Amino acid sequence: xxxxxxxxxxxxxxxxxxxxxxxLYALRDNAGLNNPRFGCGLGQCGACTVLVNxxxxxxxxxxxxxxxxxxxxxxxxxxxPEHPHPVQKAFIEAxxxxxxxxxxxxxxATKALLDKHPHPTDDQMASAFEGLICxxxxxxxxxxxxxxxxxx
Amino acid sequence: MTSLLAxxxxxxxxxxxxxxxxxxxxxxxxxxxxxAAETSANPAxxxxxxxxxxxxxxxxxxxxxxxxxxxxxxxxxxxxxxxxLDVAFERIQxxxxxxxxxxxxxxxxxxxxxxxxxxxxxNAAATARAMLLQLGSAKLGVEPGQLQxxxxxxxxxxxxxxxxxxxxxxxxTDLNQALRVTGGGxxxxxxxxxxxxxxxxxxxxxxxxxxxxxAPKILGRATYSTDVRVAGMLHGRVIRPAGAGASLMSIDExxxxxxxxxxxxxxxGNFVGxxxxxxxxxxxxxxxxxxxxxxxxxxxxxxxxxxxxxxQPKATREQPAKGDAAAALASSxxxxxxxxxxxxxxxxxxxxxxAVADVRADGVTTVWSGAQKPHALQKxxxxxxxxxxxxxxxxxxxxxxxxxxxxxxxxxxxAALLSQAVGKPVRVQWSRADMTGWGGKGPAVIVDLSAGLDxxxxxxxLQLTSRAFSGxxxxxxxxxxxxxxxxxxxxxxxxxxxxxxxxxxxxxxxxNFRNVRSVGHIIAPLYVSSSPMRTTHLRDPNGPAGxxxxxxxxxxxxxxxxxxxxxxxxxxxxxxxxxxALEAVATKAKWQSGASPKRTRQSGNVVSGxxxxxxxxxxxxxxxxxxxxxxxxxxxxxxxxLVCAHDCGLIVNPEALRGTIQANLxxxxxxxxxxxxxxxxxxxxxxxxxxxxxxxWADIPEIEIVxxxxxxxxxxxxGEPSSRPTAAAxxxxxxxxxxxxxxxxPFTPARIKAALA
Numbered sequence: 001x002x003x004x005x006x007x008x009x010x011x012x013x014x015x016x017x018x019x020x021x022x023x024l025y026a027l028r029d030n031a032g033l034n035n036p037r038f039g040c041g042l043g044q045c046g047a048c049t050v051l052v053n054x055x056x057x058x059x060x061x062x063x064x065x066x067x068x069x070x071x072x073x074x075x076x077x078x079x080x081p082e083h084p085h086p087v088q089k090a091f092i093e094a095x096x097x098x099x100x101x102x103x104x105x106x107x108x109a110t111k112a113l114l115d116k117h118p119h120p121t122d123d124q125m126a127s128a129f130e131g132l133i134c135x136x137x138x139x140x141x142x143x144x145x146x147x148x149x150x151x152x
Numbered sequence: 153m154t155s156l157l158a159x160x161x162x163x164x165x166x167x168x169x170x171x172x173x174x175x176x177x178x179x180x181x182x183x184x185x186x187x188a189a190e191t192s193a194n195p196a197x198x199x200x201x202x203x204x205x206x207x208x209x210x211x212x213x214x215x216x217x218x219x220x221x222x223x224x225x226x227x228x229x230x231x232x233x234x235x236x237l238d239v240a241f242e243r244i245q246x247x248x249x250x251x252x253x254x255x256x257x258x259x260x261x262x263x264x265x266x267x268x269x270x271x272x273x274x275n276a277a278a279t280a281r282a283m284l285l286q287l288g289s290a291k292l293g294v295e296p297g298q299l300q301x302x303x304x305x306x307x308x309x310x311x312x313x314x315x316x317x318x319x320x321x322x323x324x325t326d327l328n329q330a331l332r333v334t335g336g337g338x339x340x341x342x343x344x345x346x347x348x349x350x351x352x353x354x355x356x357x358x359x360x361x362x363x364x365x366x367a368p369k370i371l372g373r374a375t376y377s378t379d380v381r382v383a384g385m386l387h388g389r390v391i392r393p394a395g396a397g398a399s400l401m402s403i404d405e406x407x408x409x410x411x412x413x414x415x416x417x418x419x420x421g422n423f424v425g426x427x428x429x430x431x432x433x434x435x436x437x438x439x440x441x442x443x444x445x446x447x448x449x450x451x452x453x454x455x456x457x458x459x460x461x462x463x464q465p466k467a468t469r470e471q472p473a474k475g476d477a478a479a480a481l482a483s484s485x486x487x488x489x490x491x492x493x494x495x496x497x498x499x500x501x502x503x504x505x506x507a508v509a510d511v512r513a514d515g516v517t518t519v520w521s522g523a524q525k526p527h528a529l530q531k532x533x534x535x536x537x538x539x540x541x542x543x544x545x546x547x548x549x550x551x552x553x554x555x556x557x558x559x560x561x562x563x564x565x566x567a568a569l570l571s572q573a574v575g576k577p578v579r580v581q582w583s584r585a586d587m588t589g590w591g592g593k594g595p596a597v598i599v600d601l602s603a604g605l606d607x608x609x610x611x612x613x614l615q616l617t618s619r620a621f622s623g624x625x626x627x628x629x630x631x632x633x634x635x636x637x638x639x640x641x642x643x644x645x646x647x648x649x650x651x652x653x654x655x656x657x658x659x660x661x662x663x664n665f666r667n668v669r670s671v672g673h674i675i676a677p678l679y680v681s682s683s684p685m686r687t688t689h690l691r692d693p694n695g696p697a698g699x700x701x702x703x704x705x706x707x708x709x710x711x712x713x714x715x716x717x718x719x720x721x722x723x724x725x726x727x728x729x730x731x732x733a734l735e736a737v738a739t740k741a742k743w744q745s746g747a748s749p750k751r752t753r754q755s756g757n758v759v760s761g762x763x764x765x766x767x768x769x770x771x772x773x774x775x776x777x778x779x780x781x782x783x784x785x786x787x788x789x790x791x792x793x794l795v796c797a798h799d800c801g802l803i804v805n806p807e808a809l810r811g812t813i814q815a816n817l818x819x820x821x822x823x824x825x826x827x828x829x830x831x832x833x834x835x836x837x838x839x840x841x842x843x844x845x846x847x848x849w850a851d852i853p854e855i856e857i858v859x860x861x862x863x864x865x866x867x868x869x870x871g872e873p874s875s876r877p878t879a880a881a882x883x884x885x886x887x888x889x890x891x892x893x894x895x896x897x898p899f900t901p902a903r904i905k906a907a908l909a
Contacts, residue, residue, distance in 0.1 A: 018412065021432040029387075029431050034379040035372045039503060040584040041435075044841040047502060075372035084371055091370045095362060095807060098815045099222025099553030100369035101502045107370060129849040133841055135502040136222055136553045137818030139852040141811055 004064050006031070009077025019065035023057075024048045026064045027074060035075035036104045039133070046105025046132035050074050056105070056112045075104050078111060087111045090149035091142075098136035105132045110146050119150055185382070185510065186252065186518045186545035193542045194527060197255040197342055200329045203276035204233070206284070206322035210304055212237060212244050214277075217257030217340075217527055218269040219249035222553035223871055224363040224808040225265040231804055232270045235356040236277035236348060238301035239318065249526040249548025258337030259525025261556075261628055261689070263770060263869030266804055270867065272342045279329060279344030287321045351802055351863045358863065360807035365550070377522035377551040377560070378506045378581060385508060386415065387431040388570040388580040389438035391424040392590050393641070395448025395834030396679040400424060404442035411436050418573040422682060423641035425570045427578060438583075448834030450679040457493050460598050460619045465673035467651045475667030480613025484604025488712050490705055491601070493896040494697035496621075496829035497594040498836075499690055500844050503552030504587035505559030509567035510577035515539040519568060522551020523560035528629040532561070533568050536633035536644070555691035555819075557628045559591040565636035585839040590637065592688030593829055595621035597654050599701035609713030611724060613667030616656040616702075620694070621687050622674045624650035628689040640682040649677075654698045659768050660876075661702055662730040663721075684836045685829075691816075692872035695769060696823060696879055700897055703765035703880030707748065707887060716745045717764050717884060729799055729860075733775040734766060736858045737797035741777040748884065749891035758783050760792070763884025765877035771868030772800040773860075776817070778881040779853075782889045787905025791821055791853040791882060799860035801868045806859055809870055814855050816874040822847030824879035826898050 006013045008031055015030040022041075027033045027050065039047030041060045048060040051073040079085035084092070087110050097103055106129070113120055113128040120128070125146060134142065186192050195202040195215065205213045214233050220226040230244040247253050257269055281301065288306030289296045292314050300309050307315035321327075331342035351357070368374040393400070400422045408414055408426070413433030418425045426441060428434035453459035481487055507521040517539060523529045526546040534544040551560050563580050571578040582590075597620040604612040626635055627648050633639040634646040653672030678685045710720035718738050725731055737743075743762065750761060758781050766775045779793040794817045803809055826845045830837045838844035879897055887893050892907050 018432060025430070025432040025435075032381075034375060037376070037378060037503060038581060040840060042584060042840055044584075045502070077372075079371065081371055081373065088370050092362075092367045095366055095811055097222075097366060097369065098224075098812065099502065099550070100366065100374070101222075101376065101552035103369060104372075126850055132849065133502065133846065135500065135819070135846060137815040137820075137822065137847055138811070139818055139847070139849060140814040140855045143852065 004068055006064070006067060006072060007070065008072045009074060017064055020063050022060050023050065023062045023064050023067045024059040027059060033074055033076060037101060039102065044133070045102065046109065047102050049105040049108045051108055051112065054112065054115065056109050075107060078108070085111065086152045087114065087149045090152055091145040094141055094145035094148050096141040096145040097138045102132065102134045106134065106142050110149055114149055184547060186516055190252070191542040192252040192545035194251055194256045195254065197272070197340060198331050198333045200276055200279055200327065200331060200344060202255050203272060203342065204280050206280060206318050206327055208319050208323040210243060210317060210319035212239060213247065214244055214273060215247045215254040216269065216273060217249060217254045217259060218265045219260050219524060219526065219548045220365065220550060221260055221524060223812045224365065224805065226365060227361055227363045227808060228266050228804040229270055229273055230364065231356045231359070231361055232274050233277045235354050236274050237281050239304040241356055241361055243304060251527050251530045251546045255340065256527035257340050259528060261524060262338055263871040263873065264338040265871065267867045267869045268338045272340060274348050275341065275343050276331070278346035278348040279331070280327060280346065282346030283327055283329060284318055284321050287325060288316050291316050291321065357804050360805055363808055375549060376503070377520060377549040378503055380508045380520040380549055380579070382508060382510060382577045385577040385579055386427050386429060386574060387434040388425050388427045388567060388578045389434045390566050390580065390582070390586065391426070391438050391441060391443055392586060393422055393448070393682065394445035395450060396683040396685065397449025397834065398445040398447065401444040401446055403444070407442040408437040408440050411440070416574055417441060418570055420569065421642040423569060423638055425566060427570055427574050450683065450834040452678050452685065452831050452833055456596055457598060460596065460675050463675050465619070466676040467674040469651065469653045469672045469674070471655045471657060471670040473669045474665070475613065477613040477615045477667040477669040480667035481602060481604040481615065484612045485607045486605040486712060487602065488605065488708055489602045490708055491895060492599045492701035492704060494597040494700055495897060496596045496685065497690060497823055497827045498588050498829050498838060498844055499554065499556065499558035499591045500588045500846065501552045501554055501558045504582035504584055505563030505591065506551065506579070506581035507560060507564035507567045508577060508579040509564060509571040511537060511568055511572040513575055515543045517544045517568070519544070519546045519564050520549050521546060521560050521564045522549060522554065523564060524554055524557070525629055528631045529561055529564060532630040532632050532635050533565060536565055536636060536639045537568055537572055556689035556693065557592055557626060557630070559587050561630040562637040565638035569638050588844050589836040589839045590684045592626050592686055594690030594693070595623050595687040597694065597697040599654060599698065601701060601705045603705070603709055605709060605713055609715055611665050611709060614656065614665050616670040618654035618672045619675055620654045620672065621677065622650060623652035623687055623689060623693040625677050625687040637682060645681060652693065654694045656702065659770060660695070660698060662727050662766060662768055663724040664726050665724070685831060692769065692875045695767070695872065695876040696820060699765065699767045699876045700879040700883065703767065703877060704883045704895070707763065707884040708893060711748050714747050716747055718743060719745070721764070721766055730766065730768065730773050733773045733797040733799050733860060736860060737764070737775040737777050737795055740797065740856055740858050741779070741793070741795040743777060748888040750888055757785050759889040761885045761887065761889025763881045763886070763888055765880035765884060767873065767876035769869070769873035769876055772870060772873040774798055774873045774877055776874070776877040776881040778885040780882060780885040780889060782886055782904065784908055787901035787903070787908060789825060789882070789886060789899050789904055791851070793854045793856065794821065794878070795856045796874055797858040797860060798870070798874060799862065800870045800873065801862050801865040803859060803861045804867060809859065810857050812870060813857050813874045817855055817878060818847050818852060820875035820878035821882065822851070824882050824897055824899060825851065826900070828898050
């Protein structure tokens with residue numbers, strides 16, 4: 001075990017954790033956050049997505065040691081109930097998702113996509129979302145939310 | 153609007169874009185738990201206060217044994233109660249699936265949450281309203297007939313200065329009444345002194361109230377079963393056998409003792425689990441533990457469908473015959489035969505099963521679980537642990553979306569065994585391989601069909617013979633210990649499985665054939681116990697498989713008769729609502745009339761076609777048109793559009809319904825195009841999202857939905873029906889495009905390419 005200093009949603013956290021432990025468990029078990037969520041542990045689904053220095057990253061695959069000193073943003077930190085991020089607003093307005101267990105990936109990938117391409121093409125969307133799974137099949141609602149967010 | 157989430161249950165507000173946005177932040181509650189002095193007997197349904205209590209703050213607490221598996225039924229149930237009581241929607245506080253607090257309504261299943269589950273809530277609300285009106289009448293000195301209710305305030309018609317609120321009335325008396333109880337499980341109903349409203353007067357039912365669960369989820373403020381944390385909680389993981397029928401020989405605990413935070417390995421029969429202080433330590437321990445298993449005893453077949461054809465059925469069921477199908481076929485102008493095959497499919501829930509169990513030394517137990525049937529789980533877990541049912545409280549907390557008996561039941565049993573062994577609360581979440589590999593499976597099915605056509609192209613008779621693994625080797629209701637994988641691994645046999653077969657009819661087909669014979673053979677499980685191939689209910693059990701066969705076959709008959717596929721169906725249907733659904737989907741899809749396959753030869757490598765399929769389920773009617781492109785070289789099928797007409801009676805929440813249908817169409821499209829559980833001699837080899845692919849972003853078609861609302865007709869259920877026709881609609885479109893008939897799911901490029909060669 002070692003102490004790791006993590007900057008999560010703008011706040012510094014000193015946590016006692018195995019440096020090889022994936023960031024996912026450090027965020028959930030040490031920092032007590034509910035997002036991200038475990039989906040596969042293999043980097044195949046995106047349920048564990050967080051932003052590390054603005055880039056969507058699979059926290060199930062990233063050793064906590066490699067996240068030190070970087071800006072980590074989780075879904076909780078993207079916006080607040082009082083001031084939701086525009087992407088969150090768009091997903092709420094589109095009433096996207098069925099169960100929503102997968103949504104860390106979709107919401108944060110959309111945020112990163114629109115940061116880079118405010119008016120994304122179909123190809124840009126496809127490459128942003130190709131690694132994400134939604135088992136419920138909410139893709140049509142997600143697509144509507146992304147279009148709304150791009151218009152906002 | 154500056155704040156989207158000003159306070160808890162602020163209700164729905166007008167927001168940008170004309171959409172209503174509303175939310176609740178009710179998830180930040182303190183986690184309840186069974187205390188030693190309490191019992192966890194299920195509330196008896198024969199009292200009004202078991203269902204509904206009016207608070208002195210004007211809030212209405214409503215109790216239901218139903219849960220929400222991600223389709224938004226909690227919002228719809230709240231709408232039903234609010235409308236019946238004439239209170240604002242945001243006044244309703246729904247408690248779901250807590251065995252100590254909610255009546256046993258059989259949990260979720262069969263698309264009944266609104267159709268059956270809403271009834272007792274509606275009747276309880278109507279009774280509460282009638283009682284409150286009586287109280288208001290006494291208080292105001294006016295006959296009830298001269299009173300009105302608006303937003304929970306009773307007032308004199310024409311003189312609103314004379315009024316009294318529900319909150320005031322409720323504070324003055326114990327609002328209760330004995331209710332007449334009928335039925336049980338899904339059909340549990342109660343009736344009291346109040347009669348429900350005429351649906352024509354609904355003001356909240358029928359509105360697209362935003363789902364109360366979605367905003368907290370999207371804002372990262374929701375609590376799933378994976379997020380339950382209780383004091384002193386440890387983390388567990390399970391280690392499954394090396395294959396079906398492998399026995400535990402030995403473990404070498406020294407292989408993991410060095411892991412910081414590791415606490416203990418628990419074995420009981422072939423059940424193996426590890427417990428650690430933190431999740432990462434538990435994951436490492438499960439991965440690194442050296443376990444010695446015997447060779448698996450199972451010998452799964454190399455060729456599944458040959459096995460199913462050769463196997464001696466364990467049971468055979470025949471549906472009541474209509475007319476004389478054999479004679480009708482013998483005298484037909486034309487006879488058509490075809491055989492269809494549907495693979496094992498996996499639940500593969502987005503989040504692998506997860507539960508927290510706290511089994512105290514005195515037997516007092518609390519389990520937090522996303523399982524669909526918490527009351528049944530209470531019974532099964534109590535039996536497994538050997539404790540009285542009323543010492544066991546199961547508290548439902550929303551999990552990753554489940555579509556049947558997925559994994560939340562089995563993982564709750566894992567957590568309970570580990571907690572009992574260490575005397576502390578234990579949280580277990582499965583690995584992806586535990587979920588996809590060892591979760592229950594939807595059964596493989598073969599359907600053989602024969603039909604005759606007369607000279608006019610009308611069906612004279614039909615014969616169906618199916619061979620299928622029972623859909624219920626594991627019953628969806630986990631009411632017994634042996635139902636649970638953990639208990640099976642410890643040596644408890646599963647004695648409650650059922651023989652669920654695939655037939656013609658029931659309520660699946662709208663066709664008025666005069667001569668029908670339908671026989672279903674049930675194939676014995678691939679392995680007797682603790683098998684990763686054990687079957688359970690997966691969304692619309694046997695519906696997609698049976699409809700893939702039946703509706704592909706209808707298309708074959710239409711082609712043989714040289715008639716347009718929709719016209720052919722209409723010629724065999726009497727049900728006017730089924731006809732309307734077919735016509736509605738044809739119009740929306742701009743259906744090009746004509747027999748399939750397309751007569752004009754399509755040049756180029758990519759050919760397109762359209763297909764229709766129709767299915768009924770529990771009174772709900774779904775007609776789906778698929779438009780596809782098939783790449784003749786690669787065999788790739790690209791679904792361009794899915795158009796669906798959906799009639800489920802009265803619609804409670806149109807936008808939420810539309811969302812559920814859209815998602816169901818995509819999920820069922822994935823089942824048709826991609827999903828197939830693969831296995832070797834003793835193990836499932838579909839273990840992750842690469843080896844068990846599902847629909848993804850790149851596969852998504854344009855989707856259009858026609859909602860056919862029937863306010864005069866009670867709701868009939870929408871969670872499952874639209875998964876039923878999708879595979880056949882796609883298959884019929886492939887035939888329209890290529891002239892080649894596919895008779896096995898999934899429609900993988902390799903399979904299509906081989907068929908086109």
